[in-house]
Amino acid sequence: MSDGASTGTAGGPLLEVTDLVKHFPIKSGLLVDREVDQVRAVDGISFYVNKGETLGLVGESGSGKSTACRAVLQLLKPTSGSVKFEGREIAGLSRRELRPLRREMQMIFQDPYASLNPRKRIGQIVGDQLKIQKVASGKELRTQVEGLLERVGLSPEHYNRFPHEFSGGQRQRIGIARALALGPKLVFCDEPVSALDVSIQAQIVNLLDDLQDEMGLTYVFVAHDIGVVRHISDRIAVMNHGKIVETGDADQVCEHPRDDYTKKLLAAVPIPDPRESRARRERTTAG
Amino acid sequence: MPPESENPGTEAPIPIGTGALDADLGIGPDGAGVVEAAPGEAGPGGGPWAVAWRRLRRNKVALFSLAVFLLIVICCLLAPVWANQVAHTGPNTTHTLEKLHVGGEVREVVEPSGKAIGPQWFEAGGKFFLGADGHLGRDEMVRLLYGGRSSLFIGIVAALITTILAVTFALLAGYYGGWPDTIISRAMDVIWAFPVVLLGISLGIVLAVGGLVIGPIHLKSSSLWIPTLIIGVVYTPYMARPLRGEILALREKEFIEAAIAQGASGFRIMFVELLPNLLSTIIVFFTLNIANNMLLEAVLSYLGAGVQPPSSSWGTMISEGFQALYSQPILTIIPGTAILLTVLSVNVFGDGLRDALDPKSKVRFEARAGTAAEMDNPI
Numbered sequence: 316m317s318d319g320a321s322t323g324t325a326g327g328p329l330l331e332v333t334d335l336v337k338h339f340p341i342k343s344g345l346l347v348d349r350e351v352d353q354v355r356a357v358d359g360i361s362f363y364v365n366k367g368e369t370l371g372l373v374g375e376s377g378s379g380k381s382t383a384c385r386a387v388l389q390l391l392k393p394t395s396g397s398v399k400f401e402g403r404e405i406a407g408l409s410r411r412e413l414r415p416l417r418r419e420m421q422m423i424f425q426d427p428y429a430s431l432n433p434r435k436r437i438g439q440i441v442g443d444q445l446k447i448q449k450v451a452s453g454k455e456l457r458t459q460v461e462g463l464l465e466r467v468g469l470s471p472e473h474y475n476r477f478p479h480e481f482s483g484g485q486r487q488r489i490g491i492a493r494a495l496a497l498g499p500k501l502v503f504c505d506e507p508v509s510a511l512d513v514s515i516q517a518q519i520v521n522l523l524d525d526l527q528d529e530m531g532l533t534y535v536f537v538a539h540d541i542g543v544v545r546h547i548s549d550r551i552a553v554m555n556h557g558k559i560v561e562t563g564d565a566d567q568v569c570e571h572p573r574d575d576y577t578k579k580l581l582a583a584v585p586i587p588d589p590r591e592s593r594a595r596r597e598r599t600t601a602g
Numbered sequence: 603m604p605p606e607s608e609n610p611g612t613e614a615p616i617p618i619g620t621g622a623l624d625a626d627l628g629i630g631p632d633g634a635g636v637v638e639a640a641p642g643e644a645g646p647g648g649g650p651w652a653v654a655w656r657r658l659r660r661n662k663v664a665l666f667s668l669a670v671f672l673l674i675v676i677c678c679l680l681a682p683v684w685a686n687q688v689a690h691t692g693p694n695t696t697h698t699l700e701k702l703h704v705g706g707e708v709r710e711v712v713e714p715s716g717k718a719i720g721p722q723w724f725e726a727g728g729k730f731f732l733g734a735d736g737h738l739g740r741d742e743m744v745r746l747l748y749g750g751r752s753s754l755f756i757g758i759v760a761a762l763i764t765t766i767l768a769v770t771f772a773l774l775a776g777y778y779g780g781w782p783d784t785i786i787s788r789a790m791d792v793i794w795a796f797p798v799v800l801l802g803i804s805l806g807i808v809l810a811v812g813g814l815v816i817g818p819i820h821l822k823s824s825s826l827w828i829p830t831l832i833i834g835v836v837y838t839p840y841m842a843r844p845l846r847g848e849i850l851a852l853r854e855k856e857f858i859e860a861a862i863a864q865g866a867s868g869f870r871i872m873f874v875e876l877l878p879n880l881l882s883t884i885i886v887f888f889t890l891n892i893a894n895n896m897l898l899e900a901v902l903s904y905l906g907a908g909v910q911p912p913s914s915s916w917g918t919m920i921s922e923g924f925q926a927l928y929s930q931p932i933l934t935i936i937p938g939t940a941i942l943l944t945v946l947s948v949n950v951f952g953d954g955l956r957d958a959l960d961p962k963s964k965v966r967f968e969a970r971a972g973t974a975a976e977m978d979n980p981i
Contacts, residue, residue: 432861443864
């Protein structure tokens with residue numbers, strides 16, 4: 316880590332993760348399951364996120380990015396390590412104890428086709444959190460949800476529709492509205508654009524950008540495409556095989572990568588100009 | 603899938619585009635409302651239930667089966683009307699030594715040889731419409747209608763019991779996993795391991811002899827509830843196991859994670875997130891279960907472990923008629939036909955429901971209809 320925690324903010328970072336480990340046991344056995352091996356999905360990672368900034372988390376598929384997100388959010392129980400949100404330890408809290416914290420931390424999911432319950436209407440999907448956290452109900456809930464839908468670029472008329480009536484981009488907007496329903500402080504974006512068409516990707520990224528300015532959000536933006544991450548992030552952490560191999564300023568990581576894996580990721584970013592692309596390929600093989 | 607977008611800056615909405623398109627262009631919601639406000643069910647898309655209903659409506663065979671089944675149910679419900687107004691007798695009333703005046707002719711209900719009177723249709727004003735049942739001389743038609751009530755009651759109520767038990771067990775096992783899953787699944791396996799009929803007979807004989815006493819509830823051995831409970835329990839694993847499997851698959855979906863991330867309780871996830879996704883499977887299982895239950899009831903009653911005499915059910919009627927199979931085969935054929943018609947109509951309707959509700963069978967349905975491009979294409 317090149318830069319120290321809590322630069323420029325009072326009272327420490329919004330989120331501080333220390334030595335987070337998530338191992339999945341591989342069990343086998345005839346009558347009693349024995350643990351024969353484990354998958355080290357997240358193998359001791361540490362990072363922090365300051366208020367108002369965007370941390371990009373990049374790495375290839377299977378490098379543990381999504382698992383890291385879920386372990387931080389306590390959707391998966393971490394094997395060990397500490398997760399501090401606003402200075403408070405949240406690892407190991409019970410579901411009930413976590414409930415008030417759910418208002419502060421939300422997640423936007425990767426697959427807009429799997430992340431919306433096909434049997435629920437849009438209004439219910441977006442408004443459920445208001446109900447669960449007992450913030451609003453009845454008419455007031457509907458007004459709030461309609462406001463949210465407008466804010467993410469949908470129409471209030473969509474309130475009574477079902478998810479299958481929407482395109483991928485629109486579905487992702489619904490997912491965003493759901494995550495932002497209670498004005499969270501920290502939002503994990505788990506590859507929010509990787510399942511979408513390129514033209515839609517830009518719209519969603521821009522929407523997330525606008526909402527960040529409007530609502531003062533802090534993002535942890537997960538993606539496998541370092542190009543997208545660079546565009547949106549202030550700082551970048553590169554993950555490989557469950558470990559963070561490099562962190563730093565977005566520009567610094569992309570211009571002067573120190574780790575070999577980061578260099579490979581950067582080399583994999585497609586370049587529209589074939590001449591430039593060839594030149595870079597020669598540079599990387601020479602270096 | 604249509605292309606997501608023709609030009610950058612607008613998303614192509616699949617349904618009648620109202621908001622998103624205009625909002626992206628910066629027109630805002632006020633402009634959007636002008637286009638077409640079609641909230642919810644009114645749109646051609648509609649909810650999953652609307653889509654299923656449209657698909658079912660085109661399946662004429664299934665609708666005809668439903669009509670047949672409903673007709674049978676209505677007839678059986680009207681059994682007391684037939685008994686009091688037309689036949690003037692009860693289902694268990696014997697007419698052994700009585701004589702019937704048909705026109706100028708006098709016929710014995712039961713001949714000295716033991717042979718009962720055959721179908722009289724409307725010759726005697728509706729009395730002994732289908733004849734009498736053997737040496738006791740009971741009105742076959744009245745017994746058939748009352749027996750249908752028992753058979754349908756057992757079929758439907760046992761299906762309800764099976765559904766409630768299976769859904770509860772499947773939700774607990776599938777959602778919690780771990781030891782609740784182990785206990786429930788093993789218990790289901792134990793019931794599963796017995797052949798259905800064998801288990802039904804064993805339970806039926808034990809309970810038909812002694813009745814059933816659970817705390818304050820005391821069921822007499824002749825109670826209809828005993829075969830109902832037996833059949834309901836015996837079929838539970840056959841419904842619980844596939845449902846549990848479906849829950850295991852659903853539980854891994856991201857929308858469940860999203861619900862947890864919102865702070866939803868386990869109860870809420872089971873009943874608000876999971877259950878609506880299981881409903882179509884449950885409805886199909888429930889329907890087909892009614893047919894299976896009625897068949898099992900017939901088998902158990904035939905073997906004397908189901909509905910107890912003198913009460914009638916279609917199973918007991920077959921059993922009684924069987925004693926006179928050579929002299930009066932009609933006494934077996936009548937209740938047999940009733941079971942056949944009911945079970946067939948329920949099964950065909952259940953099959954149609956499955957086609958309409960199960961998205962996976964949609965392809966099959968389209969192939970059969972011979973039209974590649976369906977009118978409604980939900981995705």
